[in-house]
Amino acid sequence: MSAAHAASTGPAPVERALSHVWPSGAELADDGSLTLAGIDVRELAEQQGTPAFVLDEADFRARARRYADAFTEAFGAVGAEVDVFYAGKAFLSVAVARWACEEGLNVDTCTGGELAVALRAEVPGARLGLHGNNKSDDEIRRAIDARVGRVVVDSLAEIERVAALAAAAGRTAEDRVPVMVRVTTGIHAGGHEFISTAHEDQKFGISLAGGQALAALDAVLAHPELELLGAHSHIGSQIQDAAAFEAAARAMLGLRAEHARTSGYLAPELDLGGGYGIAYTADETPIDVPAVARALARTVADACAELGTPVPRISIEPGRSIVGPAAVTLYRVGVVKPVTVGDGADGTFVRTYVSVDGGMSDNIRPVLYGARYTVRLANRRGADDVLRARVVGKHCESGDVVLDDVELPADVAPGDLLAVAATGAYGRSMASNYNHVLRPPVVAVRDGAARVIVRRETEDDLLALDLG
Numbered sequence: 387m388s389a390a391h392a393a394s395t396g397p398a399p400v401e402r403a404l405s406h407v408w409p410s411g412a413e414l415a416d417d418g419s420l421t422l423a424g425i426d427v428r429e430l431a432e433q434q435g436t437p438a439f440v441l442d443e444a445d446f447r448a449r450a451r452r453y454a455d456a457f458t459e460a461f462g463a464v465g466a467e468v469d470v471f472y473a474g475k476a477f478l479s480v481a482v483a484r485w486a487c488e489e490g491l492n493v494d495t496c497t498g499g500e501l502a503v504a505l506r507a508e509v510p511g512a513r514l515g516l517h518g519n520n521k522s523d524d525e526i527r528r529a530i531d532a533r534v535g536r537v538v539v540d541s542l543a544e545i546e547r548v549a550a551l552a553a554a555a556g557r558t559a560e561d562r563v564p565v566m567v568r569v570t571t572g573i574h575a576g577g578h579e580f581i582s583t584a585h586e587d588q589k590f591g592i593s594l595a596g597g598q599a600l601a602a603l604d605a606v607l608a609h610p611e612l613e614l615l616g617a618h619s620h621i622g623s624q625i626q627d628a629a630a631f632e633a634a635a636r637a638m639l640g641l642r643a644e645h646a647r648t649s650g651y652l653a654p655e656l657d658l659g660g661g662y663g664i665a666y667t668a669d670e671t672p673i674d675v676p677a678v679a680r681a682l683a684r685t686v687a688d689a690c691a692e693l694g695t696p697v698p699r700i701s702i703e704p705g706r707s708i709v710g711p712a713a714v715t716l717y718r719v720g721v722v723k724p725v726t727v728g729d730g731a732d733g734t735f736v737r738t739y740v741s742v743d744g745g746m747s748d749n750i751r752p753v754l755y756g757a758r759y760t761v762r763l764a765n766r767r768g769a770d771d772v773l774r775a776r777v778v779g780k781h782c783e784s785g786d787v788v789l790d791d792v793e794l795p796a797d798v799a800p801g802d803l804l805a806v807a808a809t810g811a812y813g814r815s816m817a818s819n820y821n822h823v824l825r826p827p828v829v830a831v832r833d834g835a836a837r838v839i840v841r842r843e844t845e846d847d848l849l850a851l852d853l854g
């Protein structure tokens with residue numbers, strides 16, 4: 387397990403200054419309140435309501451651009467071109483898809499729904515990818531019709547289906563559908579087991595072992611209406627150890643060389659996936675993107691030299707590390723309840739439960755992965771004294787925990803605002819309507835202005851689905 391998912395050893399201390407987990411546009415005003423891109427969070431909460439995701443647009447764009455620049459420079463130095471795909475599963479909306487494109491990125495989707503959002507954003511088909519371990523015929527058809535730059539196939543059976551649907555759409559050897567084959571290298575990396583994706587006993591991809599990946603590459607070549615771009619590897623998410631990416635790259639380049647030997651076809655591309663880790667708490671260090679890019683480029687160049695193959699065109703698919711740190715969630719405190727276990731004078735005070743107006747429906751990660759976050763009182767400085775708190779949501783579930791064990795200023799009270807950092811990835815995108823709680827909006831902030839890019843759900847939205 388990564389540090390992000392390790393069991394906590396005591397309450398996370400109150401952060402007096404802002405640590406590196408906050409978006410670049412976050413500042414503390416003289417009275418200790420938080421501002422985001424020049425906007426007072428009290429004003430944001432007043433205008434937009436709570437809970438709300440607040441996304442720092444400049445921070446998102448800078449992170450996207452940094453990936454493009456760092457990887458282009460590092461791989462350019464070894465003679466390789468690079469495509470960076472923003473992994474929309476982390477968080478996708480029309481605005482965000484546009485920002486990613488404007489910063490030079492492509493967009494990776496993994497369902498028809500994500501594809502629909504990217505197409506609504508007018509992302510050119512050639513700059514889109516479609517993933518998924520169980521794509522429907524309809525999803526495949528839509529990707530083919532949109533002329534996506536790549537369909538990443540996940541099983542042998544799917545290769546046959548994509549070929550048949552390509553042929554049915556009139557695609558021929560002169561007008562092929564570009565395909566990558568998702569391969570599992572057996573390299574286990576990342577955080578919680580549920581977000582590791584390249585060990586063998588899980589649902590994604592085709593194993594490198596026993597010639598299975600080679601057979602899949604051959605199966606693509608056998609279809610004239612498919613163009614084999616190459617193999618794809620994604621080893622997991624929230625990875626802090628750059629060596630895991632290098633090991634996967636070596637394994638994949640070995641596969642490419644072996645396939646070239648056995649088939650006579652040298653695949654022109656290699657996708658090394660996403661998974662770059664971020665800091666959720668002050669004691670964590672985010673992955674150093676330029677350093678990882680340089681190390682990966684060196685590894686790819688060295689491995690290709692050893693194998694006697696030219697360096698392929700490289701693509702990567704970061705999601706969390708672009709959008710995660712760029713957003714915070716604003717909650718309003720409703721109830722502050724000291725909890726004592728046992729009766730009367732024998733009762734032992736355990737901790738203070740601080741209930742906020744959201745919870746597991748806007749952030750399932752603490753419950754699902756034991757993920758830890760950073761919280762701060764956002765509307766004022768608060769007392770110097772602290773209390774030991776568990777920040778919980780409003781759902782009918784005792785496991786509805788946002789932060790398990792943290793210190794907060796001792797005078798935290800109903801009506802206060804709490805801000806939770808680094809919630810941009812897999813927060814709104816994994817949100818649910820549990821207990822018919824309305825999913826929060828996403829508000830983009832930039833240069834002192836706020837713009838709602840995903841509006842808050844309404845009861846009418848909920849009731850529109852209920853046909854009585």
Ligand SMILES: Cc1ncc(COP(=O)(O)O)c(C=O)c1O
Nearest residue numbers: 473620623660661703704705706
């Ligand atoms: C195929 C694929 N690409 C990219 C990503 C994005 O990962 P992350 O958000 O950790 O960068 C994922 C999610 O783990 C994935 O499954």
Ligand SMILES: N[C@@H](CCCC[NH3+])C(=O)O
Nearest residue numbers: 475581583623751811812
């Ligand atoms: N949902 C996971 C990441 C999943 C990655 C997708 N393959 C998380 O919140 O950490």
